[in-house]
Amino acid sequence: xxxxxxxxxxxxxxTALVVCPxxxxxxxxxxxxxxxxxxxxxxxxxxxxxxxxxxxxxxxxKLYCPSCAHPIRYEQGKLKEKPQNITVPCDECDASFxxxxxxxxxxxxxxxxxxxxxxxxxxxxxxxxxxFKGKLFWAKNRExxxxxxxxxxxxxxxxxxxxxxxxxxxxxxxxAKNREAILKILQKWKNSYx
Ligand SMILES: [Zn+2]
Ligand SMILES: [Zn+2]
Numbered sequence: 001x002x003x004x005x006x007x008x009x010x011x012x013x014x015t016a017l018v019v020c021p022x023x024x025x026x027x028x029x030x031x032x033x034x035x036x037x038x039x040x041x042x043x044x045x046x047x048x049x050x051x052x053x054x055x056x057x058x059x060x061x062k063l064y065c066p067s068c069a070h071p072i073r074y075e076q077g078k079l080k081e082k083p084q085n086i087t088v089p090c091d092e093c094d095a096s097f098x099x100x101x102x103x104x105x106x107x108x109x110x111x112x113x114x115x116x117x118x119x120x121x122x123x124x125x126x127x128x129x130x131x132f133k134g135k136l137f138w139a140k141n142r143e144x145x146x147x148x149x150x151x152x153x154x155x156x157x158x159x160x161x162x163x164x165x166x167x168x169x170x171x172x173x174x175x176a177k178n179r180e181a182i183l184k185i186l187q188k189w190k191n192s193y194x
Contacts, residue, residue: 109122
């Protein structure tokens, strides 16, 4: 009798396994949907980070000098605190003014410059990912990996009800001709997680 696919895990949306920036092993990001509560923990090297550390402010000033009408532009990023008034000089007439800047909050994540898939808060690359015939194959975390394995290895893949995980899988993962290769990668990933 063929094994019918049945969903086993459902709570894998909230965490992501990423490559630890410190030791290169797997680190766990929790609360990927909310940077304020997000945390990163590595059980191999004890690195800890919180999403709050990524919050920075940018201050902008754009005005015409009240004395000589010369345009004054000021921009400063990477501020940990919201700045109050800033003193800006005019390049043209040497007057200076106390101005309240416009403030923009932003997240300064890491690692986004490389072309891989990253966690949405810290920006570290997913631990389970590799190229599969020119397409990026990845698992967000261990539960996601096991769920894909269970789906790909089952003979009967009819879905008794709507399953977001399976419906979202790219076609190459579901194709019968790729089945063996996909299972092999999943097995390799499972072995790499210690
Ligand atoms: Zn580490
Ligand atoms: Zn001026």
